[in-house]
Amino acid sequence: AQSVAQPEDQVNVAEGNPLTVKCTYSVSGNPYLFWYVQYPNRGLQFLLKYITGDNLVKGSYGFEAEFNKSQTSFHLKKPSALVSDSALYFCAVRDGDGQNFVFGPGTRLSVLP
Amino acid sequence: NAGVTQTPKFQVLKTGQSMTLQCAQDMNHEYMSWYRQDPGMGLRLIHYSVGAGITDQGEVPNGYNVSRSTTEDFPLRLLSAAPSQTSVYFCASSYSSRTGDGTAYEQYFGPGTRLTVT
Numbered sequence: 001a002q003s004v005a006q007p008e009d010q011v012n013v014a015e016g017n018p019l020t021v022k023c024t025y026s027v028s029g030n031p032y033l034f035w036y037v038q039y040p041n042r043g044l045q046f047l048l049k050y051i052t053g054d055n056l057v058k059g060s061y062g063f064e065a066e067f068n069k070s071q072t073s074f075h076l077k078k079p080s081a082l083v084s085d086s087a088l089y090f091c092a093v094r095d096g097d098g099q100n101f102v103f104g105p106g107t108r109l110s111v112l113p
Numbered sequence: 114n115a116g117v118t119q120t121p122k123f124q125v126l127k128t129g130q131s132m133t134l135q136c137a138q139d140m141n142h143e144y145m146s147w148y149r150q151d152p153g154m155g156l157r158l159i160h161y162s163v164g165a166g167i168t169d170q171g172e173v174p175n176g177y178n179v180s181r182s183t184t185e186d187f188p189l190r191l192l193s194a195a196p197s198q199t200s201v202y203f204c205a206s207s208y209s210s211r212t213g214d215g216t217a218y219e220q221y222f223g224p225g226t227r228l229t230v231t
Contacts, residue, residue, distance in 0.1 A: 009153075032217035043117075043203055043222035044156075051217050090155060094217055099144055099163055099210060100171065101220065103155040 004104035021076040023091030033074040034092040081111045119223035126194040134189040136204030143209035145187040149200040194230045
């Protein structure tokens with residue numbers, strides 16, 4: 001069965017510093033990996049996805065993620081954090097044989113001015 | 114495009130009452146799904162549909178019912194509300210990926226319905 005872990009409930013980073021939000025996964029078959037962001041009282045918004053190819057994926061709002069097959073990880077990164085990046089971030093996986101997504105528990109990012 | 118719309122935004126029910134959460138999308142997506150979001154547990158899949166007339170259970174289907182009579186609409190019915198169903202409910206839709214074709218489409222989410230059962 002697929003599963004997603006986000007080992008940090010909360011990540012705090014100073015504005016202007018680089019940020020990383022961690023995600024590890026477990027799937028059978030090829031992994032299709034996604035990152036979503038949720039702002040307060042809003043639905044989830046798609047940030048980026050990894051299907052195949054280059055291990056570094058670029059997405060919306062300056063975010064990128066690095067796929068590492070040997071470590072089964074898909075960490076979200078941004079070179080310079082903004083206060084407006086403060087939100088709840090979800091990693092999700094869909095395995096190659098299924099239609100459905102499994103979401104991680106979420107990581108709350110706080111960017112401090 | 115309105116995207117994915119959900120109504121109502123907020124609802125308070127008494128234990129034992131029934132209600133329907135509405136979800137509609139105007140993107141001609143085959144795949145639609147319902148999730149509930151609870152603190153510390155991420156999103157859990159309740160039911161999903163890969164096309165009109167086809168529905169299936171997700172991870173937490175008990176106490177919920179769905180139907181898909183059109184491509185656009187995917188209502189979620191609570192048959193007899195219980196306090197354990199207090200949650201935020203999200204509907205999502207996407208194009209439908211075919212097994213083994215190397216595609217994976219992202220889901221688009223509605224704004225959510227906050228449900229409280231007393």
